Amino acid sequence: MKALNYSPEHLTSNRRLFWIAALLGLIMMAPVAWIIGLSLKDNAELLKGTEAVFSFPYTMENYANILKSSSVFGWFMNSMIVAVGQTFGVLLLSSLAGYAFARLEFPFRKTIFIIVLFGLAVPEQAVIIARHQMFNWFDLHNTHIGLILPNLSSAFGVFLMTQFFRAIPKEIDEAAMLDNTSTFRIFWKVLLPLTLPAQATLGIFTFLQAWNDYWWPLISATKSDMYTLTIGIASSQTNFAQSEGLGFLGAQAIFASLPVVLVYIFFQRHIVTAVSGGAVK
Amino acid sequence: MSASISIKNITKRYDSVTVLDDINLHIEDGEFVVFLGPSGCGKSTLLRMIAGLESITDGAIEIGEKRIDTLPPGQRGVAMVFQSYALYPHMTTRQNMAFGLENVKVAQDEIDRRVNDAAKILEIDHLLDRKPGRLSGGQRQRVAIGRAIVKEPKAFLFDEPLSNLDAALRGRTRLELAQLHQRLGSTMIFVTHDQVEAMTLADRIVIMHNQKIEQIGTPMEIYQYPVSRFVAEFVGSPPMSMLPINHIEKTTNGVTVEVSGAGTVTTAITLPPEFNAKDAVIGIRAEDTEVVSEQEDGLDLTIKVVERLGDRTLLYGTLIDGTELIAEDSGRSKVKAGDMVRVAISPHAAHIFDGTGLAHHSQLEV
Numbered sequence: 001m002k003a004l005n006y007s008p009e010h011l012t013s014n015r016r017l018f019w020i021a022a023l024l025g026l027i028m029m030a031p032v033a034w035i036i037g038l039s040l041k042d043n044a045e046l047l048k049g050t051e052a053v054f055s056f057p058y059t060m061e062n063y064a065n066i067l068k069s070s071s072v073f074g075w076f077m078n079s080m081i082v083a084v085g086q087t088f089g090v091l092l093l094s095s096l097a098g099y100a101f102a103r104l105e106f107p108f109r110k111t112i113f114i115i116v117l118f119g120l121a122v123p124e125q126a127v128i129i130a131r132h133q134m135f136n137w138f139d140l141h142n143t144h145i146g147l148i149l150p151n152l153s154s155a156f157g158v159f160l161m162t163q164f165f166r167a168i169p170k171e172i173d174e175a176a177m178l179d180n181t182s183t184f185r186i187f188w189k190v191l192l193p194l195t196l197p198a199q200a201t202l203g204i205f206t207f208l209q210a211w212n213d214y215w216w217p218l219i220s221a222t223k224s225d226m227y228t229l230t231i232g233i234a235s236s237q238t239n240f241a242q243s244e245g246l247g248f249l250g251a252q253a254i255f256a257s258l259p260v261v262l263v264y265i266f267f268q269r270h271i272v273t274a275v276s277g278g279a280v281k
Numbered sequence: 282m283s284a285s286i287s288i289k290n291i292t293k294r295y296d297s298v299t300v301l302d303d304i305n306l307h308i309e310d311g312e313f314v315v316f317l318g319p320s321g322c323g324k325s326t327l328l329r330m331i332a333g334l335e336s337i338t339d340g341a342i343e344i345g346e347k348r349i350d351t352l353p354p355g356q357r358g359v360a361m362v363f364q365s366y367a368l369y370p371h372m373t374t375r376q377n378m379a380f381g382l383e384n385v386k387v388a389q390d391e392i393d394r395r396v397n398d399a400a401k402i403l404e405i406d407h408l409l410d411r412k413p414g415r416l417s418g419g420q421r422q423r424v425a426i427g428r429a430i431v432k433e434p435k436a437f438l439f440d441e442p443l444s445n446l447d448a449a450l451r452g453r454t455r456l457e458l459a460q461l462h463q464r465l466g467s468t469m470i471f472v473t474h475d476q477v478e479a480m481t482l483a484d485r486i487v488i489m490h491n492q493k494i495e496q497i498g499t500p501m502e503i504y505q506y507p508v509s510r511f512v513a514e515f516v517g518s519p520p521m522s523m524l525p526i527n528h529i530e531k532t533t534n535g536v537t538v539e540v541s542g543a544g545t546v547t548t549a550i551t552l553p554p555e556f557n558a559k560d561a562v563i564g565i566r567a568e569d570t571e572v573v574s575e576q577e578d579g580l581d582l583t584i585k586v587v588e589r590l591g592d593r594t595l596l597y598g599t600l601i602d603g604t605e606l607i608a609e610d611s612g613r614s615k616v617k618a619g620d621m622v623r624v625a626i627s628p629h630a631a632h633i634f635d636g637t638g639l640a641h642h643s644q645l646e647v
Contacts, residue, residue: 172367174334174363175361176380177334177354178332178333179381180354193371
């Protein structure tokens with residue numbers, strides 16, 4: 001173990017770093033605190049001036065209004081359906097594809113894998129017009145399926161799962177084969193449970209990406225009842241003059257962030273592992 | 282329940298590379314056979330072909346009277362213990378052992394009975410609810426063996442199962458495997474490159490070299506009558522010393538050979554008339570040598586290293602022409618590095634190998 005360094009120079013340097021980090025943290029948190037402040041203020045009061053944020057009284061009325069009167073709850077449900085659907089879809093397809101690329105022998109396996117990886121290099125903007133056209137043909141715009149489908153083919157997911165399956169010793173499969181296990185059962189009962197860390201990582205990233213996605217829902221969901229939260233809130237902000245006020249907008253933004261914050265809180269350990277590339281246990 | 286295994290004309294090729302070449306072997310029901318050989322000789326490949334984890338290019342494998350090389354691994358009636366144990370990390374010991382039985386729809390009470398019986402035999406009944414991550418290497422090894430036992434297979438296949446254990450545990454597990462074989466009476470094939478494991482466990486050893494079977498025999502047959510120079514050098518620790526032969530002279534009881542310009546060795550070996558002395562060597566095991574007084578016949582050995590093993594002393598030295606010879610003396614030997622000693626060789630114990638490596642032994646019992 002590395003010995004702790006209690007030298008005055010070291011402690012001073014640590015303290016300096018702490019204050020710099022604290023200052024940066026405050027700068028990053030300021031807009032969040034500002035939005036929270038706005039969301040807790042009466043809209044009429046905010047119309048007079050936003051400095052009202054710093055004084056009492058505060059109210060939960062904006063949050064109550066979200067659940068009562070606005071379309072936010074519907075948008076929230078749309079986002080939830082899309083994000084959860086996309087997460088499960090990506091996990092299922094990426095796991096199956098990863099297993100196939102890592103374990104099964106089939107013609108042109110390497111070539112197909114390279115083609116899939118090539119998907120990482122193709123930006124969404126490059127295919128968006130063709131995709132829009134296709135979804136138009138199949139009449140999939142303004143549907144949940146239409147919002148979920150395009151991102152189910154995750155090149156990153158397939159790559160991640162393939163690498164993870166490859167890292168599992170082949171003797172495990174062989175032991176299962178000797179245990180008279182079918183190929184699907186080897187995948188489902190033996191190998192898939194071993195990929196849980198990779199699935200947690202992929203699931204979290206997919207959920208967050210789906211929840212925050214703006215570009216495709218903007219094109220596909222043109223009816224307001226099919227808006228996801230990102231599109232819905234943006235549309236409220238665009239029509240600021242007609243919206244229910246700044247406090248309500250703030251409450252919407254906080255409400256929209258809640259699932260993401262919850263995911264971060266509950267899966268913090270997996271996110272750290274994912275970001276650090278597995279270096280942290 | 283166990284059965285014999287017949288390997289008939291088995292060949293394995295990867296593209297143009299031949300990994301196993303026309304292997305023939307019959308293993309009796311209940312026999313403990315060890316495949317022994319250096320890395321890359323094909324011993325693990327042969328085992329994996331019996332298990333069904335590698336396809337065969339040519340030939341047939343039968344277990345009992347049934348040809349099994351066309352069946353998938355799970356239907357061959359064999360159980361395998363892997364070098365890395367290959368336990369399912371997310372399952373408990375009990376689940377690991379029961380998994381194979383559940384796959385073939387064995388009744389739950391029968392699964393419980395078999396798992397509990399095997400756990401008792403292997404003394405792992407207190408570990409049944411633990412996952413592999415919470416087991417030591419030795420305990421994992423037992424679980425892997427338990428997983429094989431519950432299947433009540435026709436043959437057990439062990440692929441270097443002791444090589445991940447430390448020396449002390451390896452010795453103990455070796456003994457336990459021997460006891461397990463006695464208790465179960467099952468056919469067992471064990472792959473190793475460790476000759477001590479082979480010598481102590483096997484009813485018969487199959488020595489493999491260069492994609493072929495070099496020799497099949499009991500441990501003592503292999504040790505005392507190696508068929509080739511490769512077997513002689515591979516089996517035995519320290520390895521057999523090989524001394525170049527300068528001249529061979531027939532005697533009434535055998536031959537006398539002149540060795541490395543260091544002297545002559547009289548042997549009881551009868552050589553065939555067609556024997557070619559070119560590149561021939563005489564092989565001598567350390568325990569067949571004796572340090573004698575200067576008045577007696579023998580080879581003069583300059584000692585380089587002395588290895589004291591307690592019950593005996595190994596003397597590593599060189600003859601006049603620089604040829605290396607390992608001799609043995611008693612545990613109380615006073616010989617030290619730098620000394621020159623005279624070493625006599627038992628006439629019945631030496632082996633002569635011709636230029637192709639083919640062995641010739643004394644016909645007398647050693």
